[in-house]
Every structure is written in structure tokens, then in C-alpha cells.
Amino acid sequence: MLPLLRAAPVGAPALLLLPLLSSTPAAAYPFMIRHGYTGCGECHTDPSGGGTLTEYGRGQGVILLASRYGAHPEGWEPPDSKDFLFGALPLPEQLALQADLRALLIPKPGDMRVIAMQSDLEASVDAGPVRAEASAGWVSEGAERAWITSNTDPGGNLVSRVHWLGVQPTDDVLIRAGSMHLPFGIRSEQHILMARSATGTDTNDGQEYGLDVVAQAGKVRAEVMGIAGDFQVSPDDYRQRGYSALLGWGPESNLEVGLSSKLTHAALDEATRVPATRQAHELFGRWSPTRPLALLAEAGLTTLGSGGSTAVGSVGYLQADVEPVQGFHVQGTGEWCDDDLSDDAAPVGRGWLALQWFAVTHFDIRADAFYGTLYCTPGTDPSFMGLLQAHAYL
């Protein structure tokens, strides 16, 4: 069996792009549908969300995301401190730079750990028909599929999560190639959601290389990506190839429903180490019945076809995000996952309570408490878990 190597020599497409550009696990906030944002392209260079903020996105970071301390004076506008390095380094309008820092504390008695999840420098270019985005950074552990170095000793690794180059033949269409987040489900920074891990579509290190087309037509957004494999993983047998696609419809300003579909095949599946074809097909929805409340849900089926047999599973969640005052969020989430509906192992579930406070522009903190299992591992006993996160972007 071929050993799986992380951080293969970066593939040719990446070599071409990395010197030009340089991003992050997506800090995409799908609860923004409460403000009429059924899509993501207003605030992010990536039309499907996450990563580098546009000028408008940085403005909304002040106007809508961060806590307010008193009324704004007449004629108030978001200050220049919303910008890169608090406005100390003015940039041409075609260029956006951003630094994202995210640290995680796992307060486990006797085994307290601090993980540098993200310390990325991101850049994006939006110049006429050309749009591009790239990131480079360092993680102390985890995010293996995004490594561009291969250090297995303490000290962490350099990572590049996204690097893509695209053209926009029209304002509503973007065609791009490179390493990207996969178009699937509801994109958020909560990469440990089982709907992400069980479908291989998280934004921490679930990116793949490929060719992608994103289009917006009225209230419909669509994205299809042909997956060529993760060239930061080697040998080639471990690279999965296929497609991932998403179709979303926002009939109202406070509602989006959609479908996602993904199919990939690898000569050696990373988990099973045998040839396998994986599929995931799901429905998703976001709805804000009243401004303080945003509901997010995904539900779907997964399949793992290998050695002549196919295991069909299911995964999904319902999440309620409540924002009683601007900047302070209370999230409750219920998840389930079953990797094989036909076997005797009971599906796993997880209850999740989170408090998130966007205390000031550029900075948020978050506390999570779970009861359940970390991954989609039926048969595993549930347990309590706690996480503390701090995130800053410059």
C-alpha cells in the first residue's frame, strides 16, 4: 500500500499561482441572511463565501457584525480603521490584503492545548475581468490536506488553503482554476460540523484543485466544480477526482434553499485505503423568520462504494443562531450522522451550544460546548467537549 504523504511537492498549477498571490479557513457567516444576504459575493472575493473580504464586506464588519456601543452621530460612516492594518496601508481598489489569526484553546483538564488554527495572509485581486485569491500561512497542527510543508514533528506546517485565478466574462459569471473550497452545502467557519467532515467539504483543509464555474441569475446561484484532486497530497492514488456542485434559490430576502451534490473517486481512499467512490447529496436551507433569529439546516445522504459494496449513510443538522443584540450570538445546534444505515451501529449525534461575540471590529471570541462525538463514528460513546476560540482579522 502506498503511504499517504501530506504536502506533496506543490503541483504545477499551484506553483504558477503562488508567487502571484497568496487565505484562510473561511470566516463565512451564513447567519447574515437575517440582513438580506442570500449570497456571499457582496462581502467576499469568493462568490460562495469565506476568505478575503471585499471593501463592502469590511464595511459590514463594522455596520452589522460588531457590537455597537451607543448611537452613531449624524453622518457617521464606517471609519478607515475597518481596512487592512486598520487603514495604515492604503491599497489600490483592485487589491485586497487580509491577515487572519485564529487560536483555539481546548480546556481539557490535564491536557489543555492551544492550537494556532490559522495565521494566514490572504490576497485577492479584482481587476476588470480578472479575479484571483490566494492564501499562505502556518498552523501548529491539523489542516493536513492544506500543508505545503511536511513536518510531522512539533513546529507546525506552512499551509495554503486557496489559490485560484479566474476570469469574469460577465458580472454574474466567474470561471476559475486552482485550489478552492468545494461548492457544497452552507459554507461556514464551523468546519467540524459533521455535515462538513462526513462529506469532505470543510473550509479548514477540504479544498481541492479544479476548474469551477460560479453563476448568479436573478435569485438563483449555481456553482459547479470539476475536481482534479488535491495536489498538496501525494501520491496521486490518494487524490480524489469528480465533481461538486451547488444550486441555491433565494425567493425571499430572508430565505435560501438549495441542493448540493458531490461525487469523487480515488484509487486509494484516505480513510479506507482501498479504491473507493464517495457521494454526498443533500438539501440545505437558511431562513430568518425574524431579524434576531436565523435558522440553518442541511440534510442528506452519503455513499461509500468500495470493493463491490456500497454503504449508504445520512448526515445533517439544524442550527439556530440568535442575535439578541448586535454582535452577540447564541447558537444551538443539533447534528446527526450515520455512515451506514444498514448496519447495527446506532447513528451518532451531537448537541452544541455556542456563544460568539464580535466585540469590536476585527475581533471575535467564541465558546463552544458539545455533547456527542467529534466525528461521524457510529458506535462511539458520546462525551462532553469544550472549545474556546479567538479570531482577529486585520
Place this chain on the structure above:
Amino acid sequence: MNLSAALLTLGLVLSSAPAAAAFQVTGKPKVTFYAEGSPGALDIEGKSGELSLSDDGTTVTAKVPLASVSTGIDLRDDHMKNKYMAIATFPDLTLRFARAELKLPTDAGQSTTGTLAATFNAHGVDQPVTVTYTVKKGKNAFEVDASFDYDISKHGVEIPSYLGITVDPAQNAKVRFEMLDQ
């Protein structure tokens, strides 16, 4: 049937005598102005709960005070009202149409649908619009749903643009309310 209901019913019955009748809003009207921003798919809804009708027997004028319209974001409201719509000079949005163009159902439970030619005034500028409407005769009042498209740039309003997001000047207004004709 209590006295007020009886009087309302009588009012509806008497509405077949147009000479003395006049429309007036009752209940809680819902007025929404829809706009989209791009790039992306930003949906902007300006909502108001204030609508009044004046009716001289020939021409009906619906009026929404611009001050009552809210998009849900304070700064955006400020931009809309002060920077673009010049609320100090043009405080109201109005829609005028000939009363005779609005076809009302005669029996309770019945509905009429149709279109009528109207004049929409925003930013002090009149523009012709076509209103699509449905009127249902309820127990106590007419239930009205109406909408029309308009182009804000034709009203002399600068196309709003903010931090790279531009608002489509082609917009839509929807209104749902109950009215009496008495």
C-alpha cells in the same frame, strides 16, 4: 352581527353607489419596496406600515411617508432618505390613478384582478407605471394586493453605490392592505 360590523357591511353594500363613496385604509397596511444590489445577490427591502388614501371620487392618491420606510439597517436608511431621495424636499412617495380603473368585486368572497395605469411620484418626479392588483371582498373590507415596477433613475435619483455594491435602479413596490369604500 354587532352594530359596527353591520355598519361596515352596509358600507360595502352601498359602495355600488360610487358618487358618495371614498376609499380609506383600514387595518395595518404593508408596503415593501424591493431592490437588488450587485455584484452578488443583495436583496434590499424597504418596509413601511404607513399608507393613506385620498379619494375625490375621480382620482385616488396613495401616499407613503418616506420617513416611515426602513430597510433594517440604520446607515442604509440614512443614505436612502437623505443622500438619494432628498427626504427634506420630497417627504412622500405617491401613486395616483383613476378610481374608475380599479374594478371592485361586488359580492363577499369574490375577487377581481387586473391592471391599471397609474402615476408614481418619487423624488418629486412623476413617471407612468402599470399596477397589477387583486381585490378580494372580505367580510368587512376589501383586501387589496398590488404591485408595480419602477425605475428609480427615471425619477432623477442618482443610482446608489456604496463600497463597491451598486443598487439596480429597476425596482418593485408591493402593497397589501385593507380598505373601506364609504
